[in-house]
Structures are given as structure tokens and as C-alpha cells.
Amino acid sequence: xxxxxxxxxxxxxxxxxxxxxxxxxxxxxxxxxxxxxxxxxxxxxxxxxxxxxxxxxxxxxxxxxxxxxxxxxxxxxxxxxxxxxxx
Amino acid sequence: xxxxxxxxxxxxxxxxxxxxxxxxxxxxxxxxxxxxxxxxxxxxxxxxxxxxxxxxxxxxxxxxxxxxxxxxxxxxxxxxxxxxxxxxxxxxxxxxxxxxxxxxxxxxxxxxxxxxxxxxxxxxxxxxxxxxxxxxxxxxxxxxxxxxxxxxxxxxxxxxxxxxxxxxxxxxxxxxxxxxxxxxxxxxxxxxxxxxxxxxxxxxxxxxxxxxxxxxxxxxxxxxxxxxxxxxxxxxxxxxxxxxxxxxxxxxxxxxxxxxxxxxxxxxxxxxxxxxxxxxxxxxxxxxxxxxxxxxxxxxxxxxxxxxxxxxxxxxxxxxxxxxxxxxxxxxxxxxxxxxxxxxxxxxxxxxxxxxxxxxxxxxxxxxxxxxxxxxxxxxxxxxxxxxxxxxxxxxxxxxxxxxxxxxxxxxxxxxxxxxxx
Numbered sequence: 001x002x003x004x005x006x007x008x009x010x011x012x013x014x015x016x017x018x019x020x021x022x023x024x025x026x027x028x029x030x031x032x033x034x035x036x037x038x039x040x041x042x043x044x045x046x047x048x049x050x051x052x053x054x055x056x057x058x059x060x061x062x063x064x065x066x067x068x069x070x071x072x073x074x075x076x077x078x079x080x081x082x083x084x085x086x087x
Numbered sequence: 088x089x090x091x092x093x094x095x096x097x098x099x100x101x102x103x104x105x106x107x108x109x110x111x112x113x114x115x116x117x118x119x120x121x122x123x124x125x126x127x128x129x130x131x132x133x134x135x136x137x138x139x140x141x142x143x144x145x146x147x148x149x150x151x152x153x154x155x156x157x158x159x160x161x162x163x164x165x166x167x168x169x170x171x172x173x174x175x176x177x178x179x180x181x182x183x184x185x186x187x188x189x190x191x192x193x194x195x196x197x198x199x200x201x202x203x204x205x206x207x208x209x210x211x212x213x214x215x216x217x218x219x220x221x222x223x224x225x226x227x228x229x230x231x232x233x234x235x236x237x238x239x240x241x242x243x244x245x246x247x248x249x250x251x252x253x254x255x256x257x258x259x260x261x262x263x264x265x266x267x268x269x270x271x272x273x274x275x276x277x278x279x280x281x282x283x284x285x286x287x288x289x290x291x292x293x294x295x296x297x298x299x300x301x302x303x304x305x306x307x308x309x310x311x312x313x314x315x316x317x318x319x320x321x322x323x324x325x326x327x328x329x330x331x332x333x334x335x336x337x338x339x340x341x342x343x344x345x346x347x348x349x350x351x352x353x354x355x356x357x358x359x360x361x362x363x364x365x366x367x368x369x370x371x372x373x374x375x376x377x378x379x380x381x382x383x384x385x386x387x388x389x390x391x392x393x394x395x396x397x398x399x400x401x402x403x404x405x406x407x408x409x410x411x412x413x414x415x416x417x418x419x420x421x422x423x424x425x426x427x428x429x430x431x432x433x434x435x436x437x438x439x440x441x442x443x444x445x446x447x448x449x450x451x452x453x454x455x456x457x458x459x460x461x462x463x464x465x466x467x468x469x470x471x472x473x474x475x476x477x478x479x480x481x482x483x484x485x486x487x488x489x490x491x492x493x494x495x496x497x498x499x500x501x502x503x504x505x506x507x508x509x
Contacts, residue, residue, distance in 0.1 A: 016226065020160035039161060046227040054223055 002055060004078050006031055009071045012051045017044035031072040042066060052078060058085045101270045102347035102502055104340050105184025105333030106442045107176030109285065111147030111326050111429040113178060120446045124475055126457030128310040128428045135289045137158055143303045145290050145312040147326025147430035164398055165228045166241055167206030168287035168327070173238040173247060174436075176331035177281050178388055183244065184333035185345050186279060188246040197250035197277045198243040199268045200331075201261025201284030202235035203433035207293035209233060214292070242281060250277045258489025259396070260356070262329070262437030263497045267354035269334040278339045283438035285329030297325055302400050315397035315424050316404045318461045320477060323399035329435020332443040347502030352482070353383025359492040369410035371494050376414050376484065379496035387415045390498070391480035392453045394440045396488045397424035398476065399431070401463060407486065408466040417467040421476065424456045429448035437487035441497060444483040448501040451479040
């Protein structure tokens with residue numbers, strides 16, 4: 001099963017929605033900071049979903065990831081989907 | 088009450104206190120102005136993509152623009168190049184005007200830009216994703232990057248300007264219409280408006296869409312490709328870039344203690360539904376010019392220089408020359424078209440012309456039209472050729488015509504900012 005880590009979330013956010021001086025993706029609190037406080041809106045999350053689906057070959061129903069508040073919550077959601085996909 | 092909803096007699100003075108330029112002649116108003124005075128052309132063979140195989144191969148590209156350095160990082164992948172240009176120009180214009188939006192009331196600041204092509208290059212990339220890879224590869228930001236108001240929206244968000252924002256699509260005339268709208272907003276409760284326009288459609292999709300007008304030059308020599316009012320005119324060269332201007336109530340600018348490049352004194356717009364390459368008329372332009380002069384309270388003899396639309400196609404050039412001659416008399420006013428250095432920038436063109444005219448008023452110079460040879464028979468205008476004229480102009484008229492019939496005119500008056508000392 002493909003590995004999916006916080007670094008993958010950082011990588012995808014950087015490439016798809018960009019970073020600026022207000023964004024600290026490498027800070028120690030990254031995983032538990034709400035996406036909105038990291039500066040990422042619903043479009044950024046939509047883009048995150050699209051890229052995870054494409055790269056990891058899983059389906060994420062519309063809106064599911066929007067219910068996650070932080071990168072850690074998104075990570076555990078994706079892990080659950082990946083596990084399901086490989087049962 | 089006029090059609091604009093503003094009662095006559097309530098009009099305050101509107102001045103321009105800041106300029107941001109991103110153009111084939113250079114990034115920054117100072118560099119652009121140096122190129123204009125030196126007659127340094129920004130036209131060349133297209134490098135943004137391989138133009139081999141396209142009938143149009145010469146364009147005006149912005150040299151050395153690095154989005155990663157000049158645009159907030161998050162907005163680089165989220166927005167199109169035309170928005171990148173405007174974000175950079177807006178930043179420069181605000182700094183030039185010494186205006187800090189954080190210190191001004193957010194609902195009294197607005198953004199009104201002109202747009203013509205929208206986010207074409209971004210859109211082309213996403214369409215390639217669609218037909219090469221499938222719909223799930225189309226980026227979510229396509230939904231906000233392509234459309235005409237994208238630039239106004241991003242600039243508004245960036246600077247916290249929450250007043251009555253908007254976008255005007257009038258092709259090459261849009262820049263003047265945006266400034267006309269800015270002046271209206273200053274009379275109805277806004278104190279500062281970021282206005283102007285940019286365009287960036289030098290990608291295959293953007294170029295091919297424009298080629299359908301039949302007015303783009305297919306000449307391969309950059310020095311021969313865009314010769315408005317010239318006997319050898321062969322159409323126009325497309326360009327990218329534009330200008331963003333800080334427009335303020337004169338009282339507000341004075342209270343802030345900042346000088347003005349000049350004043351927006353008069354504006355009018357019309358529409359010529361018969362406009363096309365073979366039957367261009369001059370009567371609509373004549374009436375627009377006269378109404379702009381009346382709006383400014385000036386007579387033709389009060390105008391010291393005219394910045395021409397300079398279409399580059401013979402019929403339209405003749406129509407413009409006839410209109411100028413009808414209002415001002417044969418050779419009655421110096422006429423110039425520094426846009427021969429940049430090509431026609433669509434939504435950015437008229438905005439850049441206004442910036443150039445304001446720099447000219449500040450410097451006391453009529454800039455010349457570089458690169459022309461023999462004026463076309465029938466053009467009875469006093470075209471400023473070869474070198475700038477040091478005649479200390481105090482007023483300028485800027486003309487712009489957009490594809491399909493948009494026709495606009497803006498009258499500018501000199502301000503109290505001296506570009507020679509900058």
C-alpha cells in the first residue's frame with residue numbers, strides 16, 4: 001500500500017495552492033493547525049482531494065475532506081480510505 | 088440626474104497619485120518612461136512559446152518578469168499571468184502614491200480594472216490537462232483564475248479594498264472606461280480607487296483567438312510589424328502587460344500630502360456598431376472626443392497633445408486621423424503613439440497610454456512615435472516623429488478603440504508632481 005504522510009500533504013499544498021510568507025508548513029504545529037489558519041480555503045482543499053485521488057488511485061466523495069479541519073485529521077481520513085481500498 | 092446616477096455639479100476633482108507599470112518597455116514607470124524617451128522598442132519574435140507555424144510571430148513581451156519574486160507566493164499557482172502583472176503593478180502604484188491601504192477605510196477603497204482576454208494562458212494549460220489526461224486533472228483554481236474579474240478580486244482581497252469593485256470589458260478601450268468608472272466612484276463615496284488594466288494572452292490559445300479579427304500583423308521584422316498611420320501599415324502587433332493607477336479625490340490626496348501626476352478632467356465613451364476593418368467610421372470618435380472635451384470644460388485649442396489609438400490598419404488609422412482633423416483642424420494638435428514600442432496590449436493598452444501621458448505631463452514633454460517611415464496619404468495630422476518635443480504640455484487627450492466598436496476618450500490635466508526630479 002502506498003505510503004501517505006504529512007510530507008505528502010505539504011508537498012501537494014505547495015504545488016497546488018502555493019505558500020507565502022504567512023504560511024509555515026514546516027512549523028512544529030503544522031499537523032494540528034486548521035487548514036483555514038494555514039491560509040487554505042475550500043478551493044485549496046478541493047485541489048488537495050483531486051491530487052490525492054489521482055496519485056493514490058482512491059475515490060474521495062465530494063465534501064468528505066472538507067469536514068477535516070487539520071492536516072492530521074486529513075491524514076487519518078486518507079489512511080482509512082487507503083486501507084479500505086486495499087482490503 | 089445623468090445616466091450614471093450622479094447629479095451634475097457634484098463632481099469633485101480626481102487625480103492620479105501613483106503609477107505601476109508592467110510593459111514590454113520595462114517593469115516600473117521609470118524604466119518604461121526611459122524606454123519611451125529613447126524610442127526603445129519591446130517588440131521581438133515571440134519567446135513564450137514557439138511561434139513557428141503561426142502566421143503571427145512578433146509580439147511585445149514583458150522582459151524579466153519573475154512571478155515568484157513579484158507576486159505573493161500563494162497567488163502564483165492560483166492566478167493567471169494577467170493577474171500576476173496587475174498584482175505587481177498595484178503594489179508599485181500604491182508605493183508610488185505613498186498610500187497604505189491598512190490606514191484607510193476599507194469600504195472607501197475600490198478596485199476597477201479592465202480585462203479583455205481573461206486568464207487565457209492558465210485556461211489553456213487546464214484545457215490541455217482536460218483533453219490529454221482527463222477531467223480530474225483540471226485544477227480547481229481554473230474556476231477563479233480564468234475570468235475577467237479575477238484581477239479585480241485578487242487585488243481587492245490583497246489590499247483589503249472592499250468598496251464598489253468591478254471589471255470592465257471593452258477590449259482595447261477598457262482601460263479608459265475603467266478610469267471613467269473610477270472617477271464616478273470618487274463622486275459617490277469612494278476616496279481611493281486602484282484602476283487600469285493588464286492583459287497577458289501571448290499563448291497559442293490567446294493568439295489564435297485574436298487572429299480571427301484579421302488585424303494582427305504577419306510581418307516578421309519587429310521594426311516593420313506595427314506602423315500605425317504609416318503608408319506601410321500591416322496591422323498591429325499584440326503585446327502583454329499594462330498599468331495600474333492610484334486614483335484619488337484631489338482633496339484626499341492633498342490631505343495626505345502627496346503630489347499628483349495629473350487629473351482626470353474629462354471622459355466620454357461611445358459605441359460604433361459599424362466598426363470593422365473595411366468600413367471604419369470617424370463620426371462616433373468625433374462625437375466621443377467632443378463630449379470628453381465638454382466634460383472637461385475645455386475647447387479643442389486647450390489640448391496640447393493627443394495619444395492616438397493607433398490601430399495599425401489603414402482604414403482605422405485614416406478614420407482616426409480624420410476624426411482628429413475634424414475636431415482640431417489639419418495639423419492642429421501634436422499626435423503621438425508611443426505604443427509602437429509595446430504593441431497593442433488589449434485591456435492593458437489604454438491604461439498604459441494614460442500612464443505614459445501622465446509621465447509626459449509631469450516631464451513637460453510630448454513623447455514621439457518611434458519607428459515610423461512615410462505617413463499614409465490622407466493622414467493630415469501632426470504626428471510627433473523622430474524625437475520628443477519639449478513643449479511643456481499641460482493637457483492630454485487619450486483615445487482608445489476596442490474591437491467591435493468600443494470608443495472612448497479621456498482628457499488629462501497636468502498635476503503638481505515633477506517627473507524630472509524623480
